[in-house]
Amino acid sequence: MRLNSTISFGYTGDYSNLAGSDHSLSPSGIADLSGSYYNPNFLSFDVQPFYGQSRLNSDFQSITSAGGVNGSAGIFTGSHFPGSISYSKIYNSSGNFAIPGLPNYTTHGDSDNIAVNWGVNLDGLPNLHFSFSDGSNSYSIYGANANGNEHQDAFSAMSSYRIAGFSLSGGYQYTGSNSSTPQFLSGEAAQQENSHDNSLSFGVGHALPLSGEFSAGVSRSALSASSEGSTYTTTIDTANSSANIAPITNLSLGTSLYYTDNLEGSLLSSLLAVGLPPQDISQKYSTNSLGLNNYASYDIPKLDLHLHAFADRQQQSFLGQSLVSDSYYGGVTYFHDLLGGQFTGTVGLTQTSINTTNQAMRGLSGSVAYTHRIQRWTFSGAFSYAQDTQTALAAYTGSNQGYSGSVGRKFGRKSYWSAFASGGKSSLNELSGSTTTNQSYSTSLSFPVFSISGSYTKSSGNALLTGAGLVATPVPLPVVNPAALVLYSGKSYSAGVASTPIRGLTISGIFSKALSDTQSNALGSRNSDENFNILMVYRLRKLDFQAGWLKLDQGFSASGTPPTMVGSYYFGIKRWFNIF
Numbered sequence: 001m002r003l004n005s006t007i008s009f010g011y012t013g014d015y016s017n018l019a020g021s022d023h024s025l026s027p028s029g030i031a032d033l034s035g036s037y038y039n040p041n042f043l044s045f046d047v048q049p050f051y052g053q054s055r056l057n058s059d060f061q062s063i064t065s066a067g068g069v070n071g072s073a074g075i076f077t078g079s080h081f082p083g084s085i086s087y088s089k090i091y092n093s094s095g096n097f098a099i100p101g102l103p104n105y106t107t108h109g110d111s112d113n114i115a116v117n118w119g120v121n122l123d124g125l126p127n128l129h130f131s132f133s134d135g136s137n138s139y140s141i142y143g144a145n146a147n148g149n150e151h152q153d154a155f156s157a158m159s160s161y162r163i164a165g166f167s168l169s170g171g172y173q174y175t176g177s178n179s180s181t182p183q184f185l186s187g188e189a190a191q192q193e194n195s196h197d198n199s200l201s202f203g204v205g206h207a208l209p210l211s212g213e214f215s216a217g218v219s220r221s222a223l224s225a226s227s228e229g230s231t232y233t234t235t236i237d238t239a240n241s242s243a244n245i246a247p248i249t250n251l252s253l254g255t256s257l258y259y260t261d262n263l264e265g266s267l268l269s270s271l272l273a274v275g276l277p278p279q280d281i282s283q284k285y286s287t288n289s290l291g292l293n294n295y296a297s298y299d300i301p302k303l304d305l306h307l308h309a310f311a312d313r314q315q316q317s318f319l320g321q322s323l324v325s326d327s328y329y330g331g332v333t334y335f336h337d338l339l340g341g342q343f344t345g346t347v348g349l350t351q352t353s354i355n356t357t358n359q360a361m362r363g364l365s366g367s368v369a370y371t372h373r374i375q376r377w378t379f380s381g382a383f384s385y386a387q388d389t390q391t392a393l394a395a396y397t398g399s400n401q402g403y404s405g406s407v408g409r410k411f412g413r414k415s416y417w418s419a420f421a422s423g424g425k426s427s428l429n430e431l432s433g434s435t436t437t438n439q440s441y442s443t444s445l446s447f448p449v450f451s452i453s454g455s456y457t458k459s460s461g462n463a464l465l466t467g468a469g470l471v472a473t474p475v476p477l478p479v480v481n482p483a484a485l486v487l488y489s490g491k492s493y494s495a496g497v498a499s500t501p502i503r504g505l506t507i508s509g510i511f512s513k514a515l516s517d518t519q520s521n522a523l524g525s526r527n528s529d530e531n532f533n534i535l536m537v538y539r540l541r542k543l544d545f546q547a548g549w550l551k552l553d554q555g556f557s558a559s560g561t562p563p564t565m566v567g568s569y570y571f572g573i574k575r576w577f578n579i580f
Contacts, residue, residue: 001035003579008057010546010572012065017565028052028065041078047071055533056548056570063552063566064108066093083118095139098469101438101459102490103514105469105529106554109139126161126168143554143564146182146190148467153177170202181467184559185486186520195225197269212245223269236265250299255292263287263318267392267475271464290315306333308348314394325394327352331365341372341379352390352397361397363388381405388429392475400426419443433487436461436472450499460489470518490516490527509534518558525558544574 007029015021030050037043051067053060060066068090075083089112096104113135120128131154138149158171176196183191203217221236237260244254260266264287297308310329316322331348350363367384385401402424409417420442427435437460444453462485463470470488473480494512501507514529535548548570555563 001033001580003031003033004577005029005031005579006574006576008052008546008572008574010057010570012056012568012570012572014566014568016567017562026052026065028054028057030058039078040074041076043073043075044077045071045073054568054570055550056535056568057546057572057574060093062092062094063106063550064092064094067091068093080121080123081119082121083116085114085116087114088112095137096469097141098471099459099488099490099514099516099518099527100436100461100463100470100472101440101457102492102516103457103494103512103529105141105143105514105527106531106552107139107141109137111135111137126159129156129158131156141182141556142552142566143561144182144184144556144559145561146184146559148180148182148190150177150179150467165206167205168203171200173197173199173201179467181465183465184556185470185518185525186465186523191227193225193227195223197224198222208243208245210245210247212243214241214243216241221265221269223265232268234262234265234268236260236262236269238266250301252297253295255294257293258291259289261288263289263316270474271480287318288316289318304334304336306335307331308333312390314390316394318393318395321356321395323394324355325352325390327390338370339372340374341370344369350389352388354394356395361388363397365389376410378408379406391428396431397429398426399429400424414448415446417443417445433462449501450497452495452497454493454495456491456493458491460487462487465520485520487519488516490514504539505537506539507534507536523558525556527556528563529554542576545572546574547571 007027009025009027011023012026013021013023028051030048030053032046032048034046035044047069048071049069050058050060052065053062053067054065055061055063068088070086070088070090072086073084075085077084089110091110092108093111095107095109097107098104113133115133116131118130133155134151134153136149136151138147140147152175154173154175156171156173158169158173160167160169162168174197176194178194179192181191181193199219199221201217201219203215205213205215208214216239218239219237221238222233223236224231224233226232238258239260240256240258242254242256244252246252266289292313294311295309297306299306308331310327312325312327312329314325314327316325327350329348329350331346333344333346335342335344337343345366345368347366348364350365351360352363353360363386365384365386367382369380369382371378371380373379381404383401383403387399388397389399390396391398402422404420404422406418406420408419411417421440423437423439425435425437437458439458440455441457442453442455445451461472463472464474464480464484465486470486473485492512492514494510496508496510498506498508510531510533512529512531514527516527518525518527530553531551533548533550536546538545549567550569551565551567553563553565555561
């Protein structure tokens with residue numbers, strides 16, 4: 001066994017606009033006990049208890065004073081029956097409430113998680129693998145009169161076997177969740193939601209002549225979800241197969257087939273994963289989808305060219321409408337050293353026809369990327385564009401474009417400046433309000449004893465409100481009831497400095513601010529988050545002298561409560577011990 005620890009002791013002061021201030025002389029620390037019995041492949045373990053760990057006195061980066069334990073063990077890892085167990089229980093730790101493209105808003109709460117894995121790997125018999133996990137999390141959001149909790153559990157039993165050149169696999173999987181999602185951004189009371197998914201699957205694979213491979217699989221999934229007295233249940237049967245060969249050098253050919261008897265359920269299963277209430281997504285139509293994809297690619301190394309082509313057919317029944325679409329794509333990729341740098345470019349043309357419109361749509365897609373270095377300068381840039389590309393629903397096409405670029409320069413031996421920019425936009429051509437955009441800019445300048453950095457981001461779009469915050473809409477909007485959507489837009493900026501004026505002394509500070517607007521079907525909200533953090537550490541042998549100050553201001557106008565301000569400061573000493 002090996003045991004080491006870090007013990008801290010210092011003076012802490014806390015203050016808030018919602019509670020009185022308090023002051024204390026408090027200990028904190030973390031220990032790490034690891035070891036094995038008989039042999040590491042027989043039994044090994046690692047246990048890490050911690051107490052009073054906050055951003056001011058540890059590496060946990062928690063605004064609150066968190067405590068708990070993390071542990072893991074490996075059992076019989078060198079045998080035919082390998083297993084592992086992990087467990088964690090954490091109190092009063094910081095968490096995240098997300099808005100896409102912006103810094104996370106801050107939560108605090110407790111979590112509890114356990115996971116068990118076991119395998120059976122006997123010669124000449126199918127391999128078996130079992131796994132189980134159970135976790136819960138409860139939290140409150142600073143600046144919002146809202147609490148949330150979530151409980152998730154999962155179990156799987158999977159098997160694989162090789163016989164007569166065939167690879168066989170199959171198994172059973174279960175996932176379940178029970179959550180109370182804060183709905184303060186949608187103007188509703190907290191929703192209690194439950195969902196369960198039971199899945200059976202089987203797959204087979206085999207090598208083919210001409211360096212090829214064949215695979216096929218079938219699965220059945222039974223989904224159920226309930227929320228506030230409403231229930232959604234469905235079953236999803238899917239089948240897929242694929243084959244590919246390489247008849248000559250540099251040439252690849254392939255085909256794949258996919259079928260589901262429940263297209264709606266296949267799309268909605270991702271929404272259940274983020275916790276959308278079932279009454280918002282349940283449609284009453286018989287849906288199915290059959291897709292056939294054929295592709296070919298050919299490399300011409302002497303010309304630095306890669307040629308590729310696709311031919312797709314989709315037959316779908318969705319929302320009471322049956323349609324067939326045929327799509328053809330041809331493209332070329334060129335990569336070559338150009339003017340002392342590396343250039344990569346791709347261009348492709350698409351033609352799509354849908355039987356319900358009797359019209360053919362032509363699409364264009366392309367991308368370019370270039371990197372070049374001139375003496376101490378480094379430049380890179382990329383741009384991508386796609387117009388009239390088909391989505392998961394054959395009746396809809398999408399467009400997107402994006403860019404990125406960076407520049408950097410080295411000064412002397414240890415100084416460097418860099419800047420980076422990126423952005424993107426995507427939308428469904430047939431639907432207004434489906435556009436999402438994002439922009440990000442940052443720069444940094446570092447010297448041997450000093451560095452400074454700054455950033456700016458901006459985003460807008462539509463999302464779903466879940467227990468983890470807003471999640472960008474994961475499927476085409478026609479699947480989602482517009483009343484379930486939250487429109488968002490916002491921007492954020494930050495600045496940071498750090499210095500090591502003398503050996504062993506580090507001083508750092510960072511300021512960040514995020515402002516956003518959200519609009520649901522019934523309620524609008526202006527949201528703000530401001531963080532200020534300063535930390536100073538002086539290291540002398542095994543001792544660290546620490547001092548720091550942090551402040552958080554966070555508020556949501558839709559919550560009906562004033563913004564929350566919390567702050568704390570700390571002065572203390574920390575020592576590392578190698579006990580045995």
